[in-house]
Every structure is written in C-alpha cells, then in structure tokens.
Amino acid sequence: MCGATSEDGGALRTQYNVHRHVRGTTPLLDSIVVSIQACQATFYGVQIAWDPCSIPGRGALLNIRTRVKKFSCQQAHSNWFGPSETLFRLYNHRKGTLKEIDVHKNVSLISVSFISNRRVSMSLSKKPRESKYRHLFGTPFQPTECINGVKIGSVQLDANPVKANGRFLAVPWALTGTVAVIPLSHKGSVHPEHPLILQEDRTVNDLQFASTDDNLLATANSDGTVSFWRIPDGGYEQSPAAPEREYKVSEKRVMNLSFHPLASDVLLTADAAKSVQLWDVSTGQSRASLPDHQAAPTSFCWSADGKLVASSCKDKKVRLFDPRASSPLVASAEDHSGVKGAQNTFVGKQGEPELLLTAGSSKGTDRELALWDPRSFGKRLTTVRVDTGSSHLFPYADRDLGLVYVAGKGDGNIRYYELGSDEPMLHYLNEFKSKDPQTGLALLPKTNVDAVKCEIARFIKVSPNGLATSIRFEVPRRENSFFQDDLFPNTFDRKATTNADGWFSGSDASPHYISLNPEK
Known part of the structure; x- marks a missing residue:
C-alpha cells in the first residue's frame, strides 16, 4: 500500500493505492485510488491499520489517522463508504480505464471490503534512495557474552554516563564518588568486590578516556579538580590508592571534559562558572581559553x-x-x-x-x-x-x-x-x-569490529537492569569470503601525532591510518 500527501489552500489532498482483494460490484478491480478533496471529509467503515512512522511528511497524515480511528471505533464493521464531498476514482488495471464515481449519486456502486486485521505498512511511492547501507542491521550479543551487574550511579540528566574505548568500559558507580573500570573482555557478572576508583567527599560529574591512550582515564570532580588515572593493561586488580596526577582547575565544579583527538596531553575542561579552558596535562598549565x-x-x-x-x-x-x-x-x-x-x-x-x-x-x-x-x-x-x-x-x-x-x-x-x-x-x-532502554551508550573504535563478517560498527549499551550489551551493526553481503574494501577504508589508528607543546605552538600533524584487512 502506498501513499503520498500534500496540502493546498487549506485542503488536505491524500492519495492511496490500496493493493487488496476487492469484492462487490467491480470484481475485476485490483486497485482503488481514493482522492480526499476536503479536510472535513468523514469516513464510514474504513478499517486501515496506519503506520505513520514509516511515512515522511507524516504530520499531515496524523489528522486523517485520527478521523479514521475515531469513526472506525463507532462503526467498525461497515462496508460502505459515504464521505462528504468526495470522489472515488476506480482504476481498472486490466482494462486500463479510470472511472470517477460521485458517492452521493452512485452509492450503490461502492461496496468494498478491506482486510482489516493486519498491520498495513505504507511508504512513499517514490523509488527508495540507493545506498549500500540500506539494509544495515544491528544484532545484540548473547547474554552469556555480555557484562552483567553494572551499577551506574546518579549522573547529570543531559550526560551520557557510559564511556568506552578499545579495551575498557568505565561508568560512575552506585557509590558516590566512585568509578568502575571493566575490561571489555570480561564476560558474566561483575564481582561485588570489584576494584573501584574511590574519591571521598566529592562526586564525579564527567569521565573521559584519552583519545590516544587507552590506559588513561580522566574524571571531572565536584571540588574543581581533574584526576588522571593510569589503568593497568588487564584492569585494576585492586582499588588504586591515588591518581597518577591531579590538578585544581577551578573553584567551581568541573562539568565537562574533552581530550584532543590527535595531540597527547591536551584536555578541554568546562566548569559550573561557564569557564572553558585548554590544559597541557603534562605540566598542569592552562594554555588557552574559550570565552x-x-x-x-x-x-x-x-x-x-x-x-x-x-x-x-x-x-x-x-x-x-x-x-x-x-x-x-x-x-x-x-x-x-x-x-x-x-x-x-x-x-x-x-x-x-x-x-x-x-x-x-x-x-x-x-x-x-x-x-x-x-x-x-x-x-x-x-x-x-x-x-x-x-x-x-x-x-x-x-x-x-x-x-x-x-x-x-x-x-x-x-x-x-x-x-x-x-x-x-x-x-x-x-x-x-530493543525493548530494553539504554542508560548510556558508547561507540567502540573501528579496530574493535569484525571486518570478516562485514561488521562496520559496534556499540556497548548499559541498561537499567545492569546488563552491558555489545551490539554489532553489519552490512549483509552475499559473499564475505574476501575483504570488503568499500566498507572498510583505512581508519585512524588512534595514536598521537603530536604532543601538547607542539600543538599549542601551532603544529598540526596528520593522523595515521591503518588497514582493517586481517591479511595485512
């Protein structure tokens, strides 16, 4: 079933091609085109299950949908159409003829029955846009391959609490001032005594992994400090005693952090006083500000x-x-x-x-x-x-x-x-x-996808039930025995190309790219 809508001079014009079995006085008819020419048109016995979310420009359709639904509840089994000021155009595909019928003069000619107990999907009749990603689909990993028991604490309403890189997942934990860092290789439940980053008497407002260093995590704290934590390759075996370094960057709460994508040791901070600064992490000096x-x-x-x-x-x-x-x-x-x-x-x-x-x-x-x-x-x-x-x-x-x-x-x-x-x-x-809502979501680096299976993206999603699920997005291909280079151009290797001193001095080094072809 296809439809298209337009608005002209306040009158809503909608046309649908309804491909349905039709019985009545026109047994050879295999398509009906209904043209609604007035906004106040009413329907009798129309039993069509609308799917407005699949129709671009659906705002105009919602008005019709409301009228149809309202009247259908009153006379759900009527077979007769009797709209006001409406012409029905009956097109016989087999004979190639078009017949217009004024329902006020020829009501007896229109006795039509629709199959109404199925959900009817509608889309614009125009040809779909060509795209190699048109059939991209997502698949969650099995629960046995996921991380369970993730206890996210309170966070800002407009913040995403889930952060991940190629090796670790980090979330603010249920206990105030704590952060859990969990290796992505972990499967099953998180141990109740899992090592935590502990920060007493302050809350964590944001956390970010360094763009060019998987083992460095920064936390934005309510006392105006930023702490930097060095994570062992296999994750923490016990709670760290202290951060690798910590700087006082504001007298107010630090609310946002963002690492430079290419330069090591360059960090942006924003505090509750609307001050935005850029820091050289190696020295703890503020080198620039964004007013x-x-x-x-x-x-x-x-x-x-x-x-x-x-x-x-x-x-x-x-x-x-x-x-x-x-x-x-x-x-x-x-x-x-x-x-x-x-x-x-x-x-x-x-x-x-x-x-x-x-x-x-x-x-x-x-x-x-x-x-x-x-x-x-x-x-x-x-x-x-x-x-x-x-x-x-x-x-x-x-x-x-x-x-x-x-x-x-x-x-x-x-x-x-x-x-x-x-x-x-x-x-x-x-x-x-998915029926499971997401408390937070993180997109993993391209180096984490399985290129052999035409997986082009992978997310990790944490739900309120504490399940951290990986979701892979794949482009279906008939043949995946060879590397699909059109889906996998060389990608950024996430290695620093300059340092803080060089970048603040004006150096702009180009990123390094690597192939995802497993045979290279």
Missing part, C-alpha cells in the same frame, strides 16, 4: 584534524572556536529552541569536508537533528525531525563511512542515517530496536 559562553555548556566536540572545537550551550546557541587563534570565537548561531541541552559531533566521510551535527529539540516535544557547515556557519544546512520524546538525543559519527547513529537516553532504539549531498543531506536508513 563568550553565556550559559552552561552541555557538549563539546573536536574536528577530526583537531583544529576546531564546537560547543552547544544552554543559552540555545552553538559556537565554533579556533582555540589557538588570538580571537578564538569563529562564529555562533541559534541552535535548537527547546529547553533540553543539545549535543554535538563533527560528521563527514573520509576525503570530504566535515560538517557539524547537533541533536536537540524544538520548542515543543519534537526531537531533531541539524547540520551546519563550519565554512558558512550562520544558517543550518538542514533540519531533520527524529520523533517526539522527552529524553536527550546523543549522536555518534562514523567518519570513515559518513554515517551517523542517534540514540536517546532512556530509549531502546538506535537510529542510523547517511550523509549525502542531495536533500535533506541526512538520510534516514533504519533503526535497531
């Missing part, structure tokens, strides 16, 4: 080359910075208008210019995504409505393939989109669905 935040920042991200930083803020603005410039603020723009704090990430595909993606909400309850061009930052390139919901959205970028994954805190699904030059530039592909 002009009028409210608390909610999200930061670095461009892939580490030259730019973007911030989303509770003043509903998105800002772009060049941290090493004499005037760091490059541009700012009005971000999502909703009250929920926005999240951001740079997105793109290897060899193509990067864009900035923000995830937030409208003034209502619509959750949405927006794309921005850093080279022309004043106006959004596009806005894509996701759904209606109250939880925060978190975007995750695959910068090798130009894909974006979007998950809501408390949701059970993960949507995925593909970037493209054609409108709307961010194309919905599909979604992974």
Whole structure:
C-alpha cells in the first residue's frame, strides 16, 4: 500500500493505492485510488491499520489517522463508504480505464471490503534512495557474552554516563564518588568486590578516556579538580590508592571534559562558572581559553584534524572556536529552541569536508537533528525531525563511512542515517530496536569490529537492569569470503601525532591510518 500527501489552500489532498482483494460490484478491480478533496471529509467503515512512522511528511497524515480511528471505533464493521464531498476514482488495471464515481449519486456502486486485521505498512511511492547501507542491521550479543551487574550511579540528566574505548568500559558507580573500570573482555557478572576508583567527599560529574591512550582515564570532580588515572593493561586488580596526577582547575565544579583527538596531553575542561579552558596535562598549565559562553555548556566536540572545537550551550546557541587563534570565537548561531541541552559531533566521510551535527529539540516535544557547515556557519544546512520524546538525543559519527547513529537516553532504539549531498543531506536508513532502554551508550573504535563478517560498527549499551550489551551493526553481503574494501577504508589508528607543546605552538600533524584487512 502506498501513499503520498500534500496540502493546498487549506485542503488536505491524500492519495492511496490500496493493493487488496476487492469484492462487490467491480470484481475485476485490483486497485482503488481514493482522492480526499476536503479536510472535513468523514469516513464510514474504513478499517486501515496506519503506520505513520514509516511515512515522511507524516504530520499531515496524523489528522486523517485520527478521523479514521475515531469513526472506525463507532462503526467498525461497515462496508460502505459515504464521505462528504468526495470522489472515488476506480482504476481498472486490466482494462486500463479510470472511472470517477460521485458517492452521493452512485452509492450503490461502492461496496468494498478491506482486510482489516493486519498491520498495513505504507511508504512513499517514490523509488527508495540507493545506498549500500540500506539494509544495515544491528544484532545484540548473547547474554552469556555480555557484562552483567553494572551499577551506574546518579549522573547529570543531559550526560551520557557510559564511556568506552578499545579495551575498557568505565561508568560512575552506585557509590558516590566512585568509578568502575571493566575490561571489555570480561564476560558474566561483575564481582561485588570489584576494584573501584574511590574519591571521598566529592562526586564525579564527567569521565573521559584519552583519545590516544587507552590506559588513561580522566574524571571531572565536584571540588574543581581533574584526576588522571593510569589503568593497568588487564584492569585494576585492586582499588588504586591515588591518581597518577591531579590538578585544581577551578573553584567551581568541573562539568565537562574533552581530550584532543590527535595531540597527547591536551584536555578541554568546562566548569559550573561557564569557564572553558585548554590544559597541557603534562605540566598542569592552562594554555588557552574559550570565552563568550553565556550559559552552561552541555557538549563539546573536536574536528577530526583537531583544529576546531564546537560547543552547544544552554543559552540555545552553538559556537565554533579556533582555540589557538588570538580571537578564538569563529562564529555562533541559534541552535535548537527547546529547553533540553543539545549535543554535538563533527560528521563527514573520509576525503570530504566535515560538517557539524547537533541533536536537540524544538520548542515543543519534537526531537531533531541539524547540520551546519563550519565554512558558512550562520544558517543550518538542514533540519531533520527524529520523533517526539522527552529524553536527550546523543549522536555518534562514523567518519570513515559518513554515517551517523542517534540514540536517546532512556530509549531502546538506535537510529542510523547517511550523509549525502542531495536533500535533506541526512538520510534516514533504519533503526535497531530493543525493548530494553539504554542508560548510556558508547561507540567502540573501528579496530574493535569484525571486518570478516562485514561488521562496520559496534556499540556497548548499559541498561537499567545492569546488563552491558555489545551490539554489532553489519552490512549483509552475499559473499564475505574476501575483504570488503568499500566498507572498510583505512581508519585512524588512534595514536598521537603530536604532543601538547607542539600543538599549542601551532603544529598540526596528520593522523595515521591503518588497514582493517586481517591479511595485512
């Protein structure tokens, strides 16, 4: 069943091709086209199970859906159509003839029965957009392959508490001021006496693994300090006595952390006083600051080359910075208008210019995504409505393939989109669905995927029941006995290409790339 909608002069026009067995006075009829020409048209006996979520532009359809549902409850078994001011166009495919029937003059000609106990799926009749990722699907690992007993403590509403890299999972633990670091190789329940990072009399507001060092974890603390923890290769066997180093970076609570993607020992911090600074971790010195935040920042991200930083803020603005410039603020723009704090990430595909993606909400309850061009930052390139919901959205970028994954805190699904030059530039592909909501989610590095099985992404999801589940995303291929190089371009090896002193002095070293081909 296919449909298309448009609005013209206040009158809603909707057309559906209903491929159903039809009985009555037209036994040879195998398709009915119904054209609704007035907004006040009413339905009699229409038993169609709508699937509005599968129809782009579904806002107009919801009005019809409400009328159909309302009347169907009153006369669920009527076989007769009797809409007001409506023509039914009956098209006989076998004879190639089109017949218009005015129901007020020819009611007896229209006695039609629909199969109504099945869910009818509708989509636009236009040809689906071609994409090698159109059939991308997600599969959770078996429970026996997962980590159980993960006890996440209280966290900020607009924060994602789950952090992971290629080797470890880290979460704020149930006991205030503690953090658990669990090797990804662990299977089964976490021991009740699992070693914890203990910090008495203070809470942990954020935690981040270093971008270029899997064994270094930083925690943002409520007393204005940032602690750096060196994790043994196999994880902690006992609780560490003290951090490797710790710096006092503010008189207020430290709320956000973000490591530079390429330069070792470069860390961004943001505190509750709206102060944003960049530090040389090796010396504990503040080397730069990002002014002009009028409210608390909610999200930061670095461009892939580490030259730019973007911030989303509770003043509903998105800002772009060049941290090493004499005037760091490059541009700012009005971000999502909703009250929920926005999240951001740079997105793109290897060899193509990067864009900035923000995830937030409208003034209502619509959750949405927006794309921005850093080279022309004043106006959004596009806005894509996701759904209606109250939880925060978190975007995750695959910068090798130009894909974006979007998950809501408390949701059970993960949507995925593909970037493209054609409108709307961010194309919905599909979604992974689960009945288990996610307390937090982390995208693992590309080096963790199984390229032989055409697995292009892997997430680790922690649910309220304490289960940390790995989810693999695969592109189905008929033949996977050879390496699919179109799915696996060379990827960033996550090794530092410069240090803090070099970067703050203006050095920009290119990232190193490695092949995921297991035979190389």
